[in-house]
Amino acid sequence: MPIDRDEVLRIAALARLRVSPEEAEALAGDLDRIVAHIDSLREVELPDDSGSLTYFDQDVHREDRAGESLSRDDALKNAAETDGEFFLVPQVVDKPGGKTRDDRATRSGGDDAGRGGDR
Amino acid sequence: MTELWQRDARSLAELIRTREVTALDVAEAHLERVLSWNDHIEAFLHVEPAQVRREAREIDRLFEAGADPGPLAGVPVALKDNLSTRGAPTTCGSRMLETYNASWDAHVVSRLREAGAVLMGKTNMDEFAMGSSTENSAFGPTCNPFDRERTTGGSSGGSAAAVAAGLVPLALGSDTGGSIRQPAAFCGIVGMKPTYGLVSRYGLVAFASSLDQIGPLARNVADAALLLTVIAGHDPRDATSSVRSVPELLKGGTESLRGVRIGIPTEFFDEGLAPEVRATVGAAQAALARLGAEIEEVSLPLTRHGIAVYYIVAPSEASSNLARYDGVRYTLRGEGRSVLDMYVSSRGEGFGPEVKRRILLGTFALSSGYYDAYYGHAQKVRAAMRAEFERVTEKVDVLLAPTTPTVAFRLGEKMQDPLAMYLNDALTVTANLCGAPAISLPCGRSSDGLPIGLQLMAPRFGEEILFRVAAAYEAEAARKFAFPPEPSK
Known part of the structure; x- marks a missing residue:
């Protein structure tokens, strides 16, 4: 197309x-x-039984146990903007009354970058 | 007298182990090479001489204390700049990560440290490994040491050039569609892509996760085998890392290849092949026959669609993997009043043209209404291609082909024509799509003195036979590596 x-x-x-x-x-x-x-x-015509791709020869399981992980400082150190505890992103949630507050203080935790909100 | 920088990794390891030279002597000799060459070819993006010396002194201290620092003790190794290295920049050749410092070591980097290697620095690459010439680096191209108006190939062009010019004896690269083998071929060295799953991808910045593999670049087959032995093996932090034990890769001296069956896939010798490449690879085939190998023609018709499949699958996976660069966690952030604005401007500023092109291509192939026709269908063709590859490699031990259709092309030659650049990968993508191991080794020069690469492929986990045939060819053809002439001051 x-x-x-x-x-x-x-x-x-x-x-x-x-x-x-x-x-x-x-x-x-x-x-x-x-x-x-x-x-x-x-x-490209494929036979009906051409099947699908299997990437893995093995099942991968592990115990559901917390392992080594990054310290907060290490996790934050490459971010553009933080407050020392959280990633900061532009305001995402409107204030009551419908007006968007014009500041850049929304805090965002961990991987959930888009879902931060005022504490 | 052979200078230290001219020696291969095994010989350096032996000299250091027997204390004829110190690790610091070896580090200094290679730092001097970096100093005299890097401005001419831009192979390294980051070298921290004080850190290199610290690591070398530590190896010497361990030897003096009677310890065994490992099989690569004191040997300088370069790392492609998409391998996370604690405390050092890991830019992936991108503005997006220009000031990024990894907080952890990739699995292969930990393995190198445990083996006593001295990490020389981070090498240039096409941005996020997307490219075949290293011209897509946000920090400028790497030049081919044999002709600085030509490309090194890519995306591991910095690693290949550094090894070829004697700045390091060993380097790591990553290969998603040929990114180790193609630059190795263009720079006249050995480059190897292992079986998918043999080397952990933990800490490798992801491009296309079902295709990416880390592998060695070296000036001879035995050095490549040594480096692969150090980095291979199971790692629970990569769910696709194989639990199989790593085979012994080089079992000693050169042997005859009597009884070894080598397949010549006709589709890899299509009309697009440069006559000099065809003739040189033909001579390599004859050399293998002299060693007693049985040569037979085979056919892999579906590999003709390799580029089409690859340029659906790889960009699709890339568009998903690169979603993480949103201006929040990884350094560069663009302006924006809303979060969405900020995402859009960060990604618009941070990514270069080729990365944008591939994200768009992948987003298109995965988007509603097109998914089945593009991504879904490509995955089915890929599965059939892999079944075909496995059927053929049940009858032969190794497949022989050129690594690239031509010798190194000129800088700028293909930059305005992305499709022409993509077609350059036609002979290398098969191994990635099939998860198979493949090696490129030098097999001669063109009339312009440019290196030509011979490619050998084996069935999955066939590293042992792959290295055996490669080593036998290297010995028979007596293709000793020759360094490029020194740059004029």
Whole structure:
């Protein structure tokens, strides 16, 4: 299927990627040619019993036990913004009354980057 | 007299072990090489001489105390900059991680430390290992030591150039679609991608997790085997790490290859192959026949679709793996009034053009309405390709092919044409898609003096036969590694 500038912008929004209109134009050309090449795969006919890919030769289980883990300082040390305890991100939750407070003090714990809230 | 930097890893380890030289002497000789070469080729992104000397002195201290610091005691090893190294930068060649310092060692880095290796520094690479020329590094390209107007290949181009120019005897790279073997071929050295699961990926910054493997680069087959022996083996921190025991990779002297069956897959000798590559690899095939190997033609028709499958599977996995770079935990953050704005601007600023291209390609292939037609179908073709590979390698022990269709291309030559760059991986992606081990070793030079690589592939966990055939070829063909001429001042 052909890929145009609008399609690039649609995918870029899904990928949370800022792409300028000029970039989108160039990317549309590149992706269109790449996808045209990839489309050759559609001609490959597979036997019905071709099965699916198994990556692993082994079942992997371990005990549900806490192991070694990063210290808080190590976990925070590469972050752009912290308060020494948490990652800081721009405000995500509206204040009661519907107005978004204009500060950058939302705290975000661990992996759940987008789900922080005021403490 | 052979200079220390000219010696291979095994010879250096022996000289240090017998105390004919100190680990510090060896470190100084290689630091001097880095000083005289790195500005010309940009192989290393980070070298911390004081730290290198500290590690070398510690090895000397252990020897003086009567301890055994391990099989690589005092041997300098370079690390591709996507291998997490505690206390050192790990940038992945990206602005996104320009100031990132890992808080832990990758499994392979811990193994190197336990083996007594001296870590020389971190080498240049295509951003997040996405590329075939090291030109996609945010910090500038690495140049081929044999012709500085040409690429080293990629993405492990810094590691390959550092080994070829004698800045280190050994280096680690990672190989997702050929990223160890292709630069090894372009730089005239040995590069090996192990069976998927043989080496733990713990601490390797993820690109495409079902394809990524860490492997050795060296100037001869035995050195590559030594380095692989140190890093291979089970690690519970990588769920795909195999529990099989690691085979003994080199069992001594050169032997005849009588009884060894070598398959020549016709699809790897298609019309796109440069005539000099075809002729040189043909001569290598003849050398193996002289050693007693039985040569037969085989066919792997599905491998013709390797690039199409690879450029669906790898970008899809990458688009998911790179979702973690959101401006929160990893250094670079863009402006944004809302969290979403901040994510979007961080990723827009932090990633270079090729990484964006692949994230978009992967997001497209995984998106609603396209998933079955692209990702789902590609996985089925991949499964069939792997079944075909396994059927063929039941009848032959090793497959022989060129590593690359051409010799090293010129810097800038393919940068405006991503598809042409991708097609350069046509001969290497099969091993990754099938999880199989493969090695590239030098088999001659073009009329311009540029190295040509011979590729051998084996069935999964066939490292033993792979190294046996490679070592026998190396001895028979007497393809001694030759260093590039010194850069003019």
